[in-house]
Amino acid sequence: MSLFDWFADRRKGQFVGKVTQETEESDGLWGKCPECGQVVYRKDLIANASVCSNCGFHNRINSEERIALIADKNSFNSIDRDLSPTDPLGFKDRRAYADRLRESQANTGLKDGVVTGICQVEEMPLALAVMDFRFMGGSMGSVVGEKITRLVERATKEKIPLLIVCASGGARMQEGMLSLMQMAKISGALERHKEAELLYMPLLTHPTTGGVTASFAMLGDLILAEPKALIGFAGRRVIEQTLREKLPDNFQTAEYLQQHGFVDTIVPRTNLKKTLASLMRMHGSRQIKNSKR
Amino acid sequence: MARRHLLEFEKPLVELEKQIEQIRQLARDSEVDVSQQLLQLETLAARRREEIFQALTPAQKIQVARHPHRPSTLDFIQMFCDDWLELHGDRRGSDDKALIGGIGRIGERPVLLIGHQKGRDTKENVARNFGMATPGGYRKALRLMDHADRFKLPILTFIDTPGAYAGLLAEEQGQGEAIAVNLREMFRLRVPIIATVIGEGGSGGALGIGIADRLMMFEHSVYTVASPEACASILWRDAAKASEAASALKITAPDLKNLGVVDEVLPEPAGGNNWAPLEAGEVLKEALERYLDELLALPIDKLREARYKKFRAMGMVLETSQPESGMIT
Numbered sequence: 001m002s003l004f005d006w007f008a009d010r011r012k013g014q015f016v017g018k019v020t021q022e023t024e025e026s027d028g029l030w031g032k033c034p035e036c037g038q039v040v041y042r043k044d045l046i047a048n049a050s051v052c053s054n055c056g057f058h059n060r061i062n063s064e065e066r067i068a069l070i071a072d073k074n075s076f077n078s079i080d081r082d083l084s085p086t087d088p089l090g091f092k093d094r095r096a097y098a099d100r101l102r103e104s105q106a107n108t109g110l111k112d113g114v115v116t117g118i119c120q121v122e123e124m125p126l127a128l129a130v131m132d133f134r135f136m137g138g139s140m141g142s143v144v145g146e147k148i149t150r151l152v153e154r155a156t157k158e159k160i161p162l163l164i165v166c167a168s169g170g171a172r173m174q175e176g177m178l179s180l181m182q183m184a185k186i187s188g189a190l191e192r193h194k195e196a197e198l199l200y201m202p203l204l205t206h207p208t209t210g211g212v213t214a215s216f217a218m219l220g221d222l223i224l225a226e227p228k229a230l231i232g233f234a235g236r237r238v239i240e241q242t243l244r245e246k247l248p249d250n251f252q253t254a255e256y257l258q259q260h261g262f263v264d265t266i267v268p269r270t271n272l273k274k275t276l277a278s279l280m281r282m283h284g285s286r287q288i289k290n291s292k293r
Numbered sequence: 294m295a296r297r298h299l300l301e302f303e304k305p306l307v308e309l310e311k312q313i314e315q316i317r318q319l320a321r322d323s324e325v326d327v328s329q330q331l332l333q334l335e336t337l338a339a340r341r342r343e344e345i346f347q348a349l350t351p352a353q354k355i356q357v358a359r360h361p362h363r364p365s366t367l368d369f370i371q372m373f374c375d376d377w378l379e380l381h382g383d384r385r386g387s388d389d390k391a392l393i394g395g396i397g398r399i400g401e402r403p404v405l406l407i408g409h410q411k412g413r414d415t416k417e418n419v420a421r422n423f424g425m426a427t428p429g430g431y432r433k434a435l436r437l438m439d440h441a442d443r444f445k446l447p448i449l450t451f452i453d454t455p456g457a458y459a460g461l462l463a464e465e466q467g468q469g470e471a472i473a474v475n476l477r478e479m480f481r482l483r484v485p486i487i488a489t490v491i492g493e494g495g496s497g498g499a500l501g502i503g504i505a506d507r508l509m510m511f512e513h514s515v516y517t518v519a520s521p522e523a524c525a526s527i528l529w530r531d532a533a534k535a536s537e538a539a540s541a542l543k544i545t546a547p548d549l550k551n552l553g554v555v556d557e558v559l560p561e562p563a564g565g566n567n568w569a570p571l572e573a574g575e576v577l578k579e580a581l582e583r584y585l586d587e588l589l590a591l592p593i594d595k596l597r598e599a600r601y602k603k604f605r606a607m608g609m610v611l612e613t614s615q616p617e618s619g620m621i622t
Contacts, residue, residue, distance in 0.1 A: 088552065088609040089543050093528035142608030149605065171496075171518050173528060176543045177554050180496060180518040181607040184504055187476035188601050194477070211518075213469035214457075214497040219477055233469035233497075234459030238523075242460055252464060260465050 033057055049269040058226050058269055060206065062108070063115040063132040066165055070128060070273055071119035078117035080150055085112050085143045089176050097174040104135045112143035113168075116151040118160070122277040124285040127155035130165040131212075138168035140212060141175040145182025148216065152189035161199040161280055166217045170210020183215035190219050199283045201276075204231050204254065204263070218262065222279065225254035225263045300356050302345060303564075309338040343563040349513065351545050352536035355521065357513040358492045359455075362567040364574065366393065366408030366451040369491065372574030373581075374399060374406065382433060389430030391422040391458070392502070394437040396446065399578065402585060405441035407434050407502055408451030411492070424493075425458040428471035431501045435475050438482060447485040447585055450502040456520065457498030472501040479504035480601060485588035487581060489559070490514045490546075491566075506600050507584045508554070510546035511573070512561040516554070517544045553607060 031042050035057035045052070049069055050059040061069075067076050091097040105111060113135035119128050129148050131138045148164065155162040171179040193200055202220040207230035214233055217223075225231060232252035240247060250256045257263045267275045299307065313334050320327045349357065357363070370377055377397035382388040394407040409426060412418035434450075441448050457468055479486065488505035494516030510516060519527075521539035526532040549555040559576050566573035588596060 082613045084611045084613065086609045086611050089541065091541055093538070093541065094530070142610050145608050146610050173519050173524050173542065175609075176518050176552075177516055177549055178552060178608050180500060181554060181604060183473075183497065184476055184500060184604045185607055187473065188480040188504075188604050191477045191480040192601075195481070211497055214472040214501075215476055216473070218467070218470040218473040232464055233457070233472075234464065238459045239461060239464065247461060251461075260467070262467050262470055 034059075049272070051269050056227065056268070058206070058228065060133060060167075062134055063110070063130040063165075066130045067115065067117075067119070067128065069269065070121060070163070070165075070276065071126075072121065072123060075120040076117050076128070077119065078115060079154070080116060080147050081111070083111060083143050083147055085141055085175075087174075088142070088178055089174070091174040091176070093174075100136060100174070108132060108134050110135055112141070112147070113138050114144045114147050116147045118154070118158075120288065121273065121280060123287040124277065124280050125158070125160045125288055126276075126280065126285075127151050127158070127160055127162045128165075129163070131167045133167040133207075136172065138166075138212075139170065139172035139179075140168055140182050141172035141179050142182065144172075145179070145185050148186050149182075149189045152186065152193050155198065156189070156193045156196050159196065159198060161201070161283065161285060162193060163201050163203060163276065164216055165203045165205060166208040166212055167205045168208060168210070168212040170212055180211065183211050186216050187219060190216060194219075194221075199280070199285075201279070203267070203272075204257075205229050207231070209233070209235070220264075222264045223262065224265055224267050224275075225257065227254060227266055227268055229254045231257050231263070298361055300353070300360070302349070302353055302356075303342075305345070306338060306341055309334060309341065313338065339563065342568075346513070346561075346563050346565065350536065351515070351539040351542075352521070354513045354545055355493070355515050355539060357565045357567075358515045360565060360567045361413055363492055364566050364570040365413075366406075366410050366453060366491065368570060369451060369574055369577055370395075370397065370406055370408075372571065373578035374404075377406075380437060383429045383436055385429065385432060387427065387429030387433075389422075389427050389433055390420055391424050391454070392426035392430030392434055394434060399582060399585070403446055404585075405437055405446045405448045406451070407437060407448065408491075409454040409498075409502075411453060422458060424454045425456060426454065426498060426501070427458050427460075427463050428466040428468050431457075431468075431471035431475050434502050435478055438479065441484055442482045445484055447487070447589065448482070449581060450486065450488045450505065452488060452490040452494045452499045452503055452516075453492035454495045454498045455493055456495035457501065472497050475501045476504055480597070480604075483593045483597065485585065485591075485596060486600070487584050487588070489577065489581075490516050490555075491577075493517075495520060504600070504604070506588050506596060506603070507556045509557045509559055509580060510549065510555050511559045511566060511577075512546055513565050514546060515539075515544040516546075516549055517542060 029042055032039050033052040036055035038054040050061050085101055087098045114131045116129045119126055129151050200220050201222045202217050204225040208217050209232050230252055254266050316327050316331055374397035379395035393410045396405055409424045410421050411424035412421040438448055486505040487507045488503050490510040492514055521535045525534040525538040546558040550558055562569035562572045
């Protein structure tokens with residue numbers, strides 16, 4: 001269980017998104033790279049797509065920042081913004097699911113963990129979904145599943161390529177089996193998009209695990225990943241328990257997955273838009289004539 | 294009556310069965326007619342068993358679902374299938390023993406059968422990897438399903454796994470990718486698919502052969518998004534809360550029918566399928582034949598459209614105001 005790792009890490013205070021935390025803690029002008037310790041001017045960091053200019057560490061970014069990096073200015077047209085989660089099981093662990101939802105909604109300004117819409121990339125149309133890890137670890141419940149499915153269906157109907165930016169701990173346990181079934185639902189929609197001979201690219205960012213890996217993250221015609229992103233099906237801890245041996249240092253990194261044949265290319269964030277546009281062009285995307293939608 | 298593996302909550306039945314056994318012994322040793330007493334006690338025992346099994350908690354159902362003598366995929370196939378022939382290999386270098394498949398006949402109808410396979414004892418379980426399939430298992434399943442698609446054989450799948458195997462090699466070979474491809478490709482198949490949860494439906498490892506036109510569950514089987522043990526240690530931060538998690542996750546057949554995930558709940562004999570495996574086999578065979586009749590009568594495009602819509606409808610969301618609000622960011 002990859003979510004397990006995530007929670008366990010958080011408990012130990014080694015939360016993987018160190019920088020996000022830091023940014024929240026100190027709103028100062030300067031920050032410190034969690035990887036190399038370099039002190040950076042925050043504005044420079046943001047101008048560099050939140051990639052450390054010294055060591056290349058990719059800091060976590062939220063859905064809004066991601067969209068700004070991919071979509072042409074003012075071109076992102078979001079859809080299904082008003083879809084919100086319910087609490088179908090009346091789930092309560094140490095805290096009620098309804099409370100967790102309210103807290104995530106207040107912290108992020110989002111209804112649930114994914115933003116979807118149609119945008120342009122160098123004036124070519126693209127259906128874009130961006131998962132937001134801040135919202136309950138990017139976990140996938142009914143709303144995430146429904147919004148992505150609708151986007152895929154729309155892409156199929158409008159005959160446009162599709163990009164899903166993945167960042168998720170997997171299926172959302174608080175919605176039980178309904179969450180698991182979102183994997184099926186999205187995969188079904190992707191089958192139709194594929195059948196229509198349209199291009200689908202997932203971009204795997206840190207972390208992409210569990211049910212998301214076992215569905216749309218691995219179904220791309222071309223699979224892209226960010227450097228050093230954690231990508232896997234089962235959690236490292238679970239595997240260590242089964243094997244009782246040490247795992248390779250780069251285990252479940254984007255680079256490791258590429259070595260084993262599951263990632264086509266690793267794209268540094270600073271090259272992301274250029275790479276996407278180039279790939280889209282080579283797969284038949286054309287500029288929209290009256291470009292301002 | 295030599296009782297086999299007893300579950301904790303079945304213990305109240307032990308006393309009764311001891312008494313029954315003693316009276317039988319008595320009858321054998323002497324000429325006393327004890328048929329009246331025997332009948333009474335046996336009726337009582339049956340009633341107690343029924344009471345216990347009607348009131349099972351979700352955590353207890355997991356124990357029944359994991360019972361070592363619960364009929365497995367191969368048991369069921371032996372029970373209702375003629376000319377069964379197991380087919381091996383993913384054609385990529387492996388043959389997973391935790392996920393098996395083959396062809397056979399049910400009545401006059403040739404079908405493809407696929408299912409997770411657990412072992413009955415430790416030795417068998419080691420060979421079967423406790424029913425936890427590797428990427429090779431899911432790829433073998435897809436190869437066989439493609440074969441069925443080509444030769445127009447309906448597909449019957451049987452789900453019984455704690456989950457897909459979590460291991461170094463499984464990750465290297467792309468466990469996620471193998472399951473994901475099955476999810477997508479099963480929507481493409483142009484033959485009826487019927488899936489049945491016969492024991493444990495463990496998350497993605499179950500779903501990897503679980504896209505179907507009809508999904509059935511045996512009464513005491515369970516289907517989970519994550520194992521209650523894992524869920525408890527993540528959300529409760531206490532693995533001991535597994536039984537609480539089992540209740541909260543809504544994993545039982547009736548719960549999943551209510552949530553619209555499952556089409557039909559197959560009744561089990563009192564005491565669970567392990568008490569009367571042949572009876573369970575009859576129940577399953579009847580349901581499979583009924584659905585085969587129904588699904589084979591449908592034009593293939595309708596069937597595929599219905600399969601898509603079935604999964605499309607799963608999930609619960611709240612939609613306020615305009616769906617196409619179209620704010621530009």
